[in-house]
Amino acid sequence: xxxxxxLAIESSCDETAVAVTCGRRVLSSxxxxxxxxxxxxxxxxxxxxxRRHAEAIYxxxxxxxxEANITRKDIDAVxxxxxxxLIGALLVGVNxxxxxxMSLGVPLIPVHHxxxxxxxxxxxxPNLKPPFLCLLVSGGNSVVALVRDYTDFEILARTRDDAAxxxxxxxxxxxxxxxxxxxxxxxxxxxxxxxKYPLPFPRVEDSEYDFSFSGLKTxxxxxxxxxxxxxxEIDIPVMAATLRSRVCDMLVNSTFALAxxxxxxxxxxxxxxxxxxxxxxxxxxxxxxxxxxxxxxELCFCGDNAAMIGVQASFETTVADMTLNAKAxxxxxEEF
Ligand code: KG4
Numbered sequence: 001x002x003x004x005x006x007l008a009i010e011s012s013c014d015e016t017a018v019a020v021t022c023g024r025r026v027l028s029s030x031x032x033x034x035x036x037x038x039x040x041x042x043x044x045x046x047x048x049x050x051r052r053h054a055e056a057i058y059x060x061x062x063x064x065x066x067e068a069n070i071t072r073k074d075i076d077a078v079x080x081x082x083x084x085x086l087i088g089a090l091l092v093g094v095n096x097x098x099x100x101x102m103s104l105g106v107p108l109i110p111v112h113h114x115x116x117x118x119x120x121x122x123x124x125x126p127n128l129k130p131p132f133l134c135l136l137v138s139g140g141n142s143v144v145a146l147v148r149d150y151t152d153f154e155i156l157a158r159t160r161d162d163a164a165x166x167x168x169x170x171x172x173x174x175x176x177x178x179x180x181x182x183x184x185x186x187x188x189x190x191x192x193x194x195x196k197y198p199l200p201f202p203r204v205e206d207s208e209y210d211f212s213f214s215g216l217k218t219x220x221x222x223x224x225x226x227x228x229x230x231x232x233e234i235d236i237p238v239m240a241a242t243l244r245s246r247v248c249d250m251l252v253n254s255t256f257a258l259a260x261x262x263x264x265x266x267x268x269x270x271x272x273x274x275x276x277x278x279x280x281x282x283x284x285x286x287x288x289x290x291x292x293x294x295x296x297x298e299l300c301f302c303g304d305n306a307a308m309i310g311v312q313a314s315f316e317t318t319v320a321d322m323t324l325n326a327k328a329x330x331x332x333x334e335e336f
Contacts, residue, residue: 004076007064007100008310009057011093012085012113013139014044015303016056020068020075021310024122028067029300029307032056039179043169050088057096064306075104079313081306082110082320082336083327084140090326098322108320109313110336113304114141115151117270119312120297120305128295133264135255135283138271139165139182142211144255145332146262150315153332156262157209157254164247165273167213171220171243175236186276189241196235197223197242201249209254216246241278248282256286268295275302 003023010017019029034052038044065071080097082090094110101108118134130147133156142159162170165182172181177188199219204210220243227234259267269283274296287294301308318336 004314005070005074006077006079006109006310006313007061007075008079008111008306008313009061009093009097010081010113010116010304010306010309011053011057011089012081013089013304014038014049015305016053016060017304017306018057018060018064019306019310020064020070021307021314023314024126024311026123026307026310027070028064029305030060030063030067031305032060035180042173042179044086046086046088049086050092053089053092057092061096061100072104075106077101077107077109077313078104079109079111079310081113081116081309082324083112083330085113085326085328087326087328090328094324094326098324102322108324109316110318110320110324111309111312111316112330112332112334113309114138114271114332115153116308116312118145118147118268119315120270120301120308121268121295122311123301123307124298125295128266128268131264132266132268132295133255133259133262134268134270135251135274136270137164137251137273137279139163139169139180141271142213142251143332144209144258146264147268150312151317155332156258157207157211159211159213160204161212161214162217164211164213164251165271167217167247168243168273171217172240174221174224175234175239177236177240182273182276185240185244186278188237189244189278190237192242192245193238194242197239199242199246201246209258211250211254213247213250216243244276244278248276248279251279252282252286255283256290256292259292260290265291266293266295270297272303275299
């Protein structure tokens with residue numbers, strides 16, 4: 001494994017993050033979250049995100065270097081999230097990384113954001129090695145990927161509509177919960193009651209393993225609107241728990257059915273939704289029942305951070321030149 005000192009930058013959404021890594025070791029990891037500002041609008045405002053990245057990125061870099069106890073001349077390579085994400089937000093990180101790599105005369109390593117989320121697991125589990133199956137669930141993506149090697153991926157199941165995080169966020173908004181809804185929903189959820197709130201179990205007709213979350217989100221929104229029209233009160237903590245339970249049913253069932261079908265004995269969870277308490281509990285129970293080894297990232301590396309980008313960069317072989325551009329969309333199996 002490459003043990004170079006990597007300065008990594010992440011700016012794909014609403015967190016500006018900079019880290020210094022060496023192989024799987026995190027020497028520093030700092031994050032400037034914009035959540036409080038986006039909360040005012042109930043979601044991420046892309047232009048505000050880009051402006052805040054531009055303001056924060058220099059001082060965060062200085063802080064990351066200082067906390068790692070190194071100077072710029074110790075940096076062997078610069079890594080940056082170059083796709084996928086909000087294009088204006090990504091461009092701030094990509095251009096800063098290009099300038100830094102050029103001025104230091106070191107390689108520039110572009111990293112796919114979702115590969116980074118998977119690599120968050122390499123930080124907490126130093127012995128974890130591909131091949132394994134990964135349930136990757138975030139605000140913009142929900143897939144089950146076969147990770148054949150550190151840079152070799154095959155998508156085995158995907159959502160046909162909303163991502164799991166998006167379903168949580170939008171349903172939480174209808175419940176009047178504060179942004180980011182998935183986090184709040186997980187905190188206030190109590191016990192599910194499918195008799196009180198009979199949410200559907202959406203299935204995709206032509207695929208046993210693909211997910212569909214938009215029907216579930218709509219069912220929650222409709223239940224709330226109907227109750228409002230009748231002047232009835234919704235028990236929000238129970239509704240939240242019922243939705244959380246149903247989303248977990250879908251994620252856990254597909255992941256472990258695929259693990260069984262493919263004969264894979266190692267399952268990894270990644271992405272912002274991997275912080276969900278019910279998902280962690282259910283994945284653990286099912287893994288124990290099926291004799292599968294289960295890994296998920298430490299809570300501090302579940303959401304967007306730059307440490308995971310630096311760690312993934314240590315496995316990447318692609319080096320970019322100064323024409324590197326950001327991409328709003330890109331498959332996890334594609335190369336820059
Ligand atoms: O991976 P991430 O930080 O950003 C993306 O790349 O999308 O994921 C953010 C998503 C949001 O939808 C947020 O609501 C969700 O992860 N999330 C959670 C929890 N923590 C974060 N969803 C459910 N339960 C949580 N505890």
